Amino acid sequence: MSAEAMTSRERLLAALRGDPVDRIPWSPCVDGYFLSSLPADQMLDEREFHKEIGSDALLRHVPLYESTAPSTGGRPGNPRVDSRIERLDDGTLRFTYETKVGSLFEELEWNPMSPFVPWFTRRKLQTLEDIKVYMYALETMSMVPKPAYFREAVERLGDDGLVTADGPTSPMEHLINNEMGLEKLTYAFADDPDTMEQCFERMHELNLKAYAILAESEAEVVISYENLSTTLTSPTLYERFDQRYCNDYASICRGAGKTYLTHMCGRLTGFAGPLCHADQDGFIDVAPAPTGDIAFGEAKAGWAKDKVLVGGIDATAFAGLSPEEMRVYVRDLLVEIEKGAGSFHKFILGSGDALPKGTPVPVVRAVSETVRDYFS
Numbered sequence: 091m092s093a094e095a096m097t098s099r100e101r102l103l104a105a106l107r108g109d110p111v112d113r114i115p116w117s118p119c120v121d122g123y124f125l126s127s128l129p130a131d132q133m134l135d136e137r138e139f140h141k142e143i144g145s146d147a148l149l150r151h152v153p154l155y156e157s158t159a160p161s162t163g164g165r166p167g168n169p170r171v172d173s174r175i176e177r178l179d180d181g182t183l184r185f186t187y188e189t190k191v192g193s194l195f196e197e198l199e200w201n202p203m204s205p206f207v208p209w210f211t212r213r214k215l216q217t218l219e220d221i222k223v224y225m226y227a228l229e230t231m232s233m234v235p236k237p238a239y240f241r242e243a244v245e246r247l248g249d250d251g252l253v254t255a256d257g258p259t260s261p262m263e264h265l266i267n268n269e270m271g272l273e274k275l276t277y278a279f280a281d282d283p284d285t286m287e288q289c290f291e292r293m294h295e296l297n298l299k300a301y302a303i304l305a306e307s308e309a310e311v312v313i314s315y316e317n318l319s320t321t322l323t324s325p326t327l328y329e330r331f332d333q334r335y336c337n338d339y340a341s342i343c344r345g346a347g348k349t350y351l352t353h354m355c356g357r358l359t360g361f362a363g364p365l366c367h368a369d370q371d372g373f374i375d376v377a378p379a380p381t382g383d384i385a386f387g388e389a390k391a392g393w394a395k396d397k398v399l400v401g402g403i404d405a406t407a408f409a410g411l412s413p414e415e416m417r418v419y420v421r422d423l424l425v426e427i428e429k430g431a432g433s434f435h436k437f438i439l440g441s442g443d444a445l446p447k448g449t450p451v452p453v454v455r456a457v458s459e460t461v462r463d464y465f466s
Contacts (some may be wrong), residue, residue, distance in 0.1 A: 097249035098146035106349045106371070106398055108309065108436045110389040113465035114424075115146040116439045116457060117251070117400070119375050122206035125230035132451075137247055143451065144458040146438075148311070148374075150401075152243045154255045155303045156234050159296070160187040160194060160214070161268070168231045182211060192223040203447065215270040218282050221289050224269070228292050237302050244308065247416040255309035257343075258300045259351070260335040262327065263316045272322055294335050299309025301339050305346035312343050312350050313374060319356020328455045329364050340369035351398065355443035362393040372398025377442020381405055386423065387430020390437060400438040402427070403457065408441065408449040413456040420460040 096104065096112045104111045120136045128134060140147035158168035166173055172188040174437075178197070186195040196214035215221055243253045257269070266272050279286045304312050314336065318328065338353060343350035351374040358365065358376065365373070376399060378384050386402050407419055420439075427434060439461060445454065 094162040097138075098251045099249045100437065102146050102148065102252050103310070105436060105438050111434075113461060114434045114437055114439050117146045117148045117174055118403075118454060118457070119150065119444045121150060121444045123447050124449060126205055127447045127449075128451070137243075137250065143455045144462075145454075147225070147247060148438075149243060149247060149251060149438075150313070151256055152240050152253050153236060154240050154307050154309060155300060156236050157231065157300070158233075159231045159429035160224065167232065168227060168230055171227050185214070187214070187227065189223055189227055191226050192219065194220055194223055194227075202442040204288040210271075213269060213271050213274070215265065216274055218278050218285055221278060221285060225289050225292050228296060231296055233296070233300050233303060234400065235307070237307060240307065240309065252311055253309070254308065254311040255304055255312050257304055257312045257339055258297040259314050260315055260332045260339075261290040261297070262331045263318065263323070264293065265289075266322055267315075267317050272395045290331060290335075294338070297335070298342070301342040305342050305348065308422060310348055312339075312348055313353055314339060314350075317353070317356060318354040318358065318361065320360040321357055322434040325360050326366065328361055333364055337369040340371070344369075344371075344453075349398070351400070355382065355401075359383050362389075365397075366393035369398075372400065372436065374398075374400040374438075375440060375443045376401035378402065378404050382442055385426075385430075387426040387428075390427055390435070395431070396436070398436045399449055401442050402437075402441045404438050404442050405444075405446050408453055409446045413450075413452045416453050417460045420457050421464065424461075424464050434446045 094112060099112050101115045105115050120139050125134065125136065125139060134142060136149055137147060158166070160168065160171050160173065170189050174186050176184050180185055182197050182199045184195055184197045186193060194214045196210060197212040198208040198210045201209050215224055240253060240255065247253055265275050318331065318332065321333070340350045349371045351372050353368050353375050354373045355375045356378055374381060376384050378386065381404055392400060402423055403420065407416065411419060427437065
């Protein structure tokens with residue numbers, strides 16, 4: 091490892107490229123879910139929190155384009171879709187998308203305990219007929235670059251880290267996680283696989299347009315939030331659909347000199363073989379048991395040897411350990427990885443998905459202190 095001290099930006103870029111680093115980067119996933127639980131007199135934004143605890147910021151979900159897809163919060167402007175929002179008597183929000191060939195609607199509510207994540211009480215795609223309406227609307231969907239907010243975030247962050255851009259999720263995982271749910275998608279695919287595959291392909295064509303925008307942007311890191319897990323997707327379907335699509339996105343990003351990562355916070359050992367040969371540069375927010383199932387020393391010595399791996403600390407550790415217990419946990423994890431893989435090549439220590447709401451700040455800061463001590 092290089093003995094010369096690096097900035098967070100330099101450290102993260104080196105780790106992503108597989109170059110020597112002065113120490114492993116440490117970048118927890120920080121979002122509004124966690125930040126909303128900070129004491130009222132200590133409220134910080136994502137950048138400020140990373141700086142406060144001494145971590146290397148990988149800022150998330152900074153938009154670079156707008157879409158007119160019939161999706162929750164989607165922008166108006168699709169000539170085939172008339173969108174409206176109404177609040178029902180019980181406080182539930184209903185989003186309606188009307189077209190000449192049919193209407194779609196979804197309902198959601200906001201849980202005070204998770205104000206940044208909607209809780210769907212009804213997803214918009216329930217039947218194969220809904221899928222056909224959805225496909226009709228996608229034919230006139232457009233995407234428009236919106237670089238100003240991203241540029242502002244880069245200028246504000248400076249050398250304290252990297253601003254990452256969101257890339258669209260592969261079609262099947264998007265439908266499972268957002269528009270349809272696992273049960274409805276499973277039945278629809280069994281009843282009419284041809285229509286479902288046509289839908290996947292149409293979504294993929296539009297995703298390619300979004301990645302073309304990202305390729306021309308200033309973003310250095312693109313993340314698609316796949317949420318892959320054997321609890322939701324079989325290895326067979328992953329190889330048949332998701333991997334092929336993500337390989338295309340990786341190719342576009344790599345051709346533009348960008349790092350393409352997929353957010354995979356679930357159980358991944360069942361995909362180890364395919365992931366080893368996948369084209370993305372790496373996997374982010376990867377978790378050990380109990381929320382995930384990855385042994386990081388084994389992963390870095392085996393299927394993830396030549397991939398960037400970001401994660402390692404399970405969410406339950408942040409929720410349940412004291413600062414001193416976290417120091418022991420992290421030291422043991424670093425020893426495990428170094429012993430198993432022989433190095434920290436292409437590794438960024440992080441949280442297995444977002445920091446839990448209510449995590450005590452001293453517990454998170456203890457990780458920063460432990461990393462510095464381990465490499466001093």
